[in-house]
Amino acid sequence: MSETQDAQGREVFTVHPEILAGGAAYRPVKREPAPQHPQQSDRGDRAAEQRPPAS
Amino acid sequence: MPRRRDPDYVVDPDRGSGSVGAKLADIVSPESAQSRGEARAGLRDLDSMTEAMPGLTRQQRDRERISPRATTAELGHPRMQRSLPTADQERVPFSSRQKKARSKTRIGVQGQLPAAQYQAQRALMTNPRRWHELNDALSENTGDVQALSDAQQQVVRRVDRSIQAYERSNDRGHVIYANVAMPYQINHSNLAAFVEHNFHAGDQISFDRYTAGTHQLHETTRYAAGDTAGRVAVFEIATRRGVYLGHSDSQDNTAHLLPRGMEFEVVGSHEATWRSPDGSTGTRVVIQLRDITPEPADQGKDHP
Numbered sequence: 001m002s003e004t005q006d007a008q009g010r011e012v013f014t015v016h017p018e019i020l021a022g023g024a025a026y027r028p029v030k031r032e033p034a035p036q037h038p039q040q041s042d043r044g045d046r047a048a049e050q051r052p053p054a055s
Numbered sequence: 056m057p058r059r060r061d062p063d064y065v066v067d068p069d070r071g072s073g074s075v076g077a078k079l080a081d082i083v084s085p086e087s088a089q090s091r092g093e094a095r096a097g098l099r100d101l102d103s104m105t106e107a108m109p110g111l112t113r114q115q116r117d118r119e120r121i122s123p124r125a126t127t128a129e130l131g132h133p134r135m136q137r138s139l140p141t142a143d144q145e146r147v148p149f150s151s152r153q154k155k156a157r158s159k160t161r162i163g164v165q166g167q168l169p170a171a172q173y174q175a176q177r178a179l180m181t182n183p184r185r186w187h188e189l190n191d192a193l194s195e196n197t198g199d200v201q202a203l204s205d206a207q208q209q210v211v212r213r214v215d216r217s218i219q220a221y222e223r224s225n226d227r228g229h230v231i232y233a234n235v236a237m238p239y240q241i242n243h244s245n246l247a248a249f250v251e252h253n254f255h256a257g258d259q260i261s262f263d264r265y266t267a268g269t270h271q272l273h274e275t276t277r278y279a280a281g282d283t284a285g286r287v288a289v290f291e292i293a294t295r296r297g298v299y300l301g302h303s304d305s306q307d308n309t310a311h312l313l314p315r316g317m318e319f320e321v322v323g324s325h326e327a328t329w330r331s332p333d334g335s336t337g338t339r340v341v342i343q344l345r346d347i348t349p350e351p352a353d354q355g356k357d358h359p
C-alpha cells in the first residue's frame with residue numbers, strides 16, 4: 001500500500017501545522033461575555049416543544 | 056458545562072477565538088457559561104428524541120442529529136484501550152508499529168470515502184482559515200449545526216461522516232495531546248497555578264468545536280514552539296473517538312482529529328515530562344481528560 005496515495009489515487013494529506021499549533025499568532029481573547037444569540041433561545045424553545053410533558 | 060471555581064468568572068477552554076488552530080480558553084461570565092450549558096443540554100435532549108422516534112432509518116436519524124454519533128468498533132483487545140499515563144510517567148514517542156497500524160487504517164478508510172467527504176476533510180485540515188471559521192461558527196452556536204449556514208452544515212455533515220467511517224474501522228483507543236492557550240493574562244510564571252485552580256478532578260467541560268491534536272506530547276509541543284509567553288498548556292485526552300490523520304513511521308507526524316460536540320471529565324493536572332525520538336526532553340503542563348460524551352443512540356437501539 002502506498003503511504004502517499006489512497007486506493008483512488010488521492011493524496012494522503014498532512015494536517016496544516018497551524019491547526020495543531022499554539023502560541024505566537026494568537027489574537028487577544030474576547031473579553032466581553034459571550035453574546036446571547038437568538039438561536040440559543042430558539043433551541044431552548046425547540047427542546048421544550050419536543051420534550052414530553054412531565055408525568 | 057465549563058467548570059466554575061470563582062464566583063466572578065468561568066474558564067471555558069473551548070470558547071476563545073484565535074488566528075491559529077489550537078484551543079483558546081476564554082474567561083466568560085457565570086451567566087453565559089450557564090446559558091451555554093443549558094443550550095447544550097437542550098440539544099442533547101433533541102438528539103435523544105431523534106433516536107427514540109419510531110420509523111426512521113439509521114441514516115435518517117444521523118441526518119437529523121445535532122451531534123455526531125459515536126461509531127467506534129469493538130476494542131480489538133483490552134490492552135488496546137490506552138489509558139492516561141501517571142504523573143511521573145515519561146511521555147515517549149509513538150511506536151513504529153502503532154504508527155504503521157493507524158496509518159494503514161487511515162489510508163484504507165480514506166480510499167473508500169466518497170469524493171465529497173474526502174474533499175471536506177482535506178479542506179478543513181489543510182486550510183487554517185476554514186478551520187478557524189467553521190469552528191468559530193460551531194462555538195458561537197454552542198454546537199448547534201442546524202444554526203449554521205446551509206453550506207457550513209453540508210461541510211460539517213461530510214466531515215462528521217468521514218470521522219465516523221474511520222471510527223467504524225478502528226479497534227484501538229487513543230491518548231491525544233491538544234494544545235490549549237490560556238487567556239492573555241497567563242504566562243509561564245502562573246500557568247501551572249492557573250490550571251490547577253481552574254481545572255479540578257471531576258469538573259466537566261464541553262468542546263463544541265472539532266479538536267486537532269497528535270498522539271505524542273513531544274510532537275504537540277513542537278507545534279507550540281511559538282508560545283513565547285508560556286501560556287499554552289496541553290489537554291491529554293483518553294478517548295476512542297476520532298480519525299488518525301498522521302502518517303506511517305517515515306515521518307514524526309501522528310495528527311488526529313476529534314469530533315465536535317464532545318464532553319470530558321477532568322482527571323487531574325500536573326507537569327509532565329516528554330522525550331522525543333532524538334533523546335531531547337522537556338516538560339509541559341498537562342490537563343488530563345476522560346471522554347464522557349453521552350450517547351443518545353443507546354436509547355434508539357430497538358429501532359433499526
